[in-house]
Amino acid sequence: MKEQLMEILEEIRPDVDFENEKQLITDSVLDSFDIVSLVGALNDEFDIDIQVGNLVPDNFNSIEGMMALIEKLQQED
């Protein structure tokens, strides 16, 4: 899963070091446009449906947060 996620993130923002950035939202590394692209891509790739309530900094600040969110949503299905 991590590889697929990294591929998506690299495509959206090739300039960001996703392995080491842990405050992607809080430090405004990603902007709202990135989030819209990201949510769409994650929904498609992982067959999940990210809801507005899932859009909190903790879920998107780091790849760990994103993976936890994806897992959680996959289990809910």
Added chain:
Amino acid sequence: MEINILRQLERTAERFKDKNAYSDPEGSLSFGRLTELAKRLGSGLAEKLPPRSPAAVMTGRNIYTPAVFLGIVYAGCFYAPMDPAQPESRLKDILSVLMPQVLIADRENAETARRLGFEGELLIAEELFESDINEQRLSLIARSACADDPLYVIFTSGSTGKPKGVITSMMSLMTYIDAYQEVMGIGPEDVLGNQSPLDYIAAIRDIYLPVMTGASMFIIPKQYFMMPAELFRTMNEQRITAVGWSVSVFTIAVKLKAFKEARPEYLKKICFSGSVMPGATLRAWQDALPEAKFVNQYGPTECTASCTYHEIDHRVADDEEIPIGKPYRNYRVFLLNDDGTPTPQGEIGEICVAGPILALGYYNAPELSAKSFIQDPLNKAYNELIYKTGDHGRLREDGVLEFRGRKDRQIKHLGHRVELTEIDSAAMRIEGIEEACAMYLKEKELIFLFYTGTAAPKEIAVYLRGVLPGFMVPRKFERLDKMPKLPNGKISMQALKELMK
């Protein structure tokens, strides 16, 4: 209408001394305290800077930034805000155009300011706020102020690769705020929700409407705009009633399905601007907030943020085009053909603007100013400057104006004005790039960069992040073996357009 901002501020502060002027999640400034801080800063600054001089400002997204701006006005000077999050090279470009004697930074940004190698004096906002108020000096400065003194210089993307500083006078600002307030019906009971970065033109409404009307303004943290649940919760907590936001914010909220769980309950007055509002987005907002008033605003920084407005009077259809409407009070807006003749009703011409809201020109750029602000070709009788926007428009039979795109390669992206040529020239400075051409795919709000050479996309993205504001960095990089060309040797934009599909 009062045209002196400081007199207006003092009048409002007298009426609403303890009412909040500005708030953010960390705290609030009452009108009384705001006036006091501005006077303190003005008194301190007046010791160092003669009236009618520029002061660069690099401060954070918080309630003290407007107090710094107003303090500079108390010193009889004008401010040029710089977003500390911008790349250093761009901040240096701004300083090289402005050549200010002083740069005011808050403690948080002082280190960034020092790194810029600024040759003038670096002043710390918090220290200036501690200065003693010198009423005598301030009133002398106030007495010699003129209505057309510059108020601010706001920098925007320039096609030559250097940012352009648009100079706006106090009179122009007050004319606009007065006209906007009339259209939106803003009063002391309103709470404005600020979205625009404070260094950006759209923020003038959020900063000066409270001064003009006694309304309060809340600065919404930037990251809330990607987290709609958080955004609406804050708006409801703060009881925000009126917003003037960039179209992209409305679009993003809809794309993130913001209305599924909540809505901003108190929001009644909504103005959007910055780019073309898609009918479907507006419709989604109308459905969520059927009682609210929606106003489309159009206009460039050079005409004090705006020219025209259009109040939406019905539920729009998904594919409906929203007109840009009629001129604000004290704005003269009309269409000209390329040969300087008037455009007949129903035909497409260039949108031109005149009136007391015209900018004083571009700072330290007399040639560019003379080219952009010209004598009205229809007026042979007396001096009258107009600004040619570079936008195309068409006048409907009922006098309502429609937007019909750009003449050149300037685009509006996420609410910001972007000269694609500025991206080209930045990309061409990369060693591994031979030719570069930036293109815009409007439907998807994506900036593409087509290039020839050996550079890898990652390398280009990293470099451009270091020299351009984030919103200007292309999201798609397409390496080509050969740039498509027209017979005259120019790049074929039409061919590139095909490649974006």
